[in-house]
Amino acid sequence: MSLISENPVLFVKHGCPFCLKVRLYLLEAGLIDTVTLRESRSPEEEDAxxxxLSPHLAKxxxxTLRLGDTYMTESDDxxxxxxxxxxPAPAQLPTFQAYVDGPFKQLLALYKENAELKQGA
Ligand SMILES: N[C@@H](CCC(=O)N[C@@H](CS)C(=O)NCC(=O)O)C(=O)O
Structure with missing residues (x-):
């Protein structure tokens, strides 16, 4: 594996369900220690x-995962x-799968419903 030599840095926002999905994958896969985790936990840390990140990303x-000069922003990617x-394949990780099929799915449905309600308001 080239994970360690690339020294990946994972930028996450506290409370972000997409971030938790990636963290859970890494944790259950036994890979969490191969990344440097950077978490913002306050508005000030979020701004910083x-x-x-903004000089490197359109949005x-x-x-966000930083791999050398490369930045990835989609949790599934x-x-x-x-x-x-x-x-390991995500399908082999029962806790990850339970999150994706349960709370994560519900959060996405709520997020979508909220966006639709806002549009109609
Ligand atoms: N499709 C993206 C969605 C990620 C997403 O919407 N993340 C939210 C936080 S939960 C975000 O970055 N919002 C912009 C912000 O917080 O500045 C993924 O799967 O990674």
Missing amino acids: MKAE VSYP IIAHFVKEGG
Whole structure:
């Protein structure tokens, strides 16, 4: 695996369900220690992280994985990267799967409903 030599940095925002999905994958896959985790936990830390990332991204979004000079911003792409590097398939991870099929799915449905309600208001 080239995960450690690339020294990946995972930028996450506290409370972000997409960030938790990636963290859960890495944790259950036993890969959490192969990344440097950077988490913003307050508006001030969020501003600082955004200022750090915005020169490299068209639109800052979390989670973001930095691999050398490359930045990835889609949670599924980030997980796919670790699978490609030799990590287990997400379908083999029961806790990850329970989150994706349960709370994560519900949060996405609520997010969508909220957006539709806002549009109609
Ligand atoms: N499709 C993206 C969605 C990520 C997303 O919407 N993240 C939210 C946080 S939960 C975000 O970055 N919002 C912009 C912000 O917080 O500045 C993914 O799967 O990673």
